[in-house]
Every structure is written in structure tokens, then in C-alpha cells.
Amino acid sequence: SNIDIEKVSSYEELSKKAANILVELLREKPAANLGLATGSTPVGMYEQLIKAYQEGNVSFQDTHTYNLDEYIGLERSDPNSYHYFMKKTLFDHIDINPDHTHIPSGIAEDLEEECVSYERLIKANGGIDIQILGLGLNGHIGFNEPGTDFASRTHIVKLAESTRTANARFFSKKEDVPKQAITMGIQSIMEAKKIVLLAFGKKKMDPLQRLMKGVVHPDFPASILRLHPNITIIYGE
Numbered sequence: 342s343n344i345d346i347e348k349v350s351s352y353e354e355l356s357k358k359a360a361n362i363l364v365e366l367l368r369e370k371p372a373a374n375l376g377l378a379t380g381s382t383p384v385g386m387y388e389q390l391i392k393a394y395q396e397g398n399v400s401f402q403d404t405h406t407y408n409l410d411e412y413i414g415l416e417r418s419d420p421n422s423y424h425y426f427m428k429k430t431l432f433d434h435i436d437i438n439p440d441h442t443h444i445p446s447g448i449a450e451d452l453e454e455e456c457v458s459y460e461r462l463i464k465a466n467g468g469i470d471i472q473i474l475g476l477g478l479n480g481h482i483g484f485n486e487p488g489t490d491f492a493s494r495t496h497i498v499k500l501a502e503s504t505r506t507a508n509a510r511f512f513s514k515k516e517d518v519p520k521q522a523i524t525m526g527i528q529s530i531m532e533a534k535k536i537v538l539l540a541f542g543k544k545k546m547d548p549l550q551r552l553m554k555g556v557v558h559p560d561f562p563a564s565i566l567r568l569h570p571n572i573t574i575i576y577g578e
């Protein structure tokens with residue numbers, strides 16, 4: 342099968358495996374384009390990348406990063422924005438050039454134009470070499486909620502209530518969770534040369550089953566990943 346599936350027995354193991362995949366890519370191709378994700382799942386991987394950098398095993402000087410998504414309406418300095426998250430979780434701790442870190446802007450005056458130019462930027466720089474993905478409980482990837490067209494590119498989305506509830510843990514109250522986001526589309530994600538999907542915890546095992554064995558249908562966006570020619574899934578509970 343085109344799916345390389347790796348079961349781990351701890352979150353640390355998952356984080357190390359994922360970080361190793363990126364470190365190996367960067368050794369071969371220091372100017373690689375990394376597709377990065379937010380959420381809790383990749384945090385351990387980012388810690389491992391920082392460690393690898395501190396130990397002199399990897400440099401990000403020539404690396405470019407592209408994040409999947411951002412909330413609409415949050416300033417970059419807002420602790421709940423994905424800009425802030427990436428800065429604090431990774432970028433501030435490695436030797437990456439801040440000008441090489443790309444995240445869709447959720448505060449652009451013309452959001453439609455922002456979608457088009459984000460998509461253009463990824464293409465112009467040669468496309469994403471490895472895209473890291475988490476898995477939403479309803480099968481969302483990035484912020485592509487159930488019902489999203491498989492042919493979608495970077496676009497503005499209305500967040501599912503269940504996603505707002507799941508993400509409310511980061512905000513002081515649920516009403517503070519933005520109602521909209523800007524996200525790379527499913528087609529944009531599928532164009533990455535390689536995908537590494539991370540899923541950890543009991544709650545993720547049902548959605549993972551649906552990804553692996555369910556019908557490939559927009560009702561469960563992650564199901565499309567089965568058709569990607571080069572995908573690694575690292576999971577555990």
C-alpha cells in the first residue's frame with residue numbers, strides 16, 4: 342500500500358519519529374519547504390526539532406515553512422493566533438529566517454486576495470516537500486471541515502461548532518473562539534510531495550479508523566489522504 346503506517350507506544354516516540362523524518366529531509370535538502378500544523382499533537386515534534394537544532398544536528402537557515410491555517414480576526418500578537426503559537430513553539434527557538442516562515446494572514450484587509458496569494462507563494466517556491474498534519478475529530482485536516490470540496494485551494498471557512506468546542510480549551514471562554522478561519526484547501530494539501538499525519542490518544546482512534554477504512558468522501562475530509570501517493574501515518578494511544 343502507499344500508506345506507511347507506524348504504531349508507537351508513547352507520545353515521545355511519535356514526536357521523535359516525526360522530527361526525524363524532517364531532520365532527514367533537511368540534511369538532504371536544507372532549503373526544503375516544510376508544511377507545518379498547529380494543534381497539540383505536533384508540539385512534541387517541535388520540541389524534538391528544537392533539541393536537534395540545539396545539539397547541532399540540523400539547521401533551518403535555508404528552510405521555508407508554510408502553515409496550514411489561521412483564525413480570522415486574531416492579531417498576530419494574540420496568544421491564540423497560530424502566528425503566535427508557531428513563534429513561541431518553534432520559530433523563536435531555531436535559526437530560521439522569520440521572512441521564510443509563512444502563515445496565512447487572518448487579518449488581511451482583502452481575505453480573498455490573501456487566499457490567492459498564499460496559494461501562489463507555495464507554488465512559486467516549488468511546492469511543499471513534507472506536509473505535517475494533525476487529525477480533527479470530525480475528520481478535518483487544516484480547517485477543512487466535513488463537506489469541503491476535495492478540489493478546494495486556500496479558502497475562508499466557517500468553523501464547525503464541534504471544532505470550536507474542541508478548541509475552546511485554549512481560550513478563556515468558547516464565545517472567544519473565532520467563527521471563521523483561513524486554511525489551505527484539500528487540493529493544496531494533496532499536492533504536497535509527502536504527507537506525515539500524526540494522531541495520538543484514544544479519542545483519535547475512531548477518526549483514524551475512518552481515515553484508513555471508511556469511504557473516501559468529503560463528509561470525512563481526511564479520507565482523501567488514502568489516495569495520496571506518499572503518506573506516513575504515525576499513531577498511538
Ligand code: GLP
Pocket residue numbers: 378379380381382383409410474475476477478482483484504508
Ligand atoms: C485544529 C487545527 C488542525 C489540527 C486539529 C487537531 O483545529 N486547525 O490543524 O490538526 O485541530 O488538533 P489537536 O492536535 O490539538 O488534536
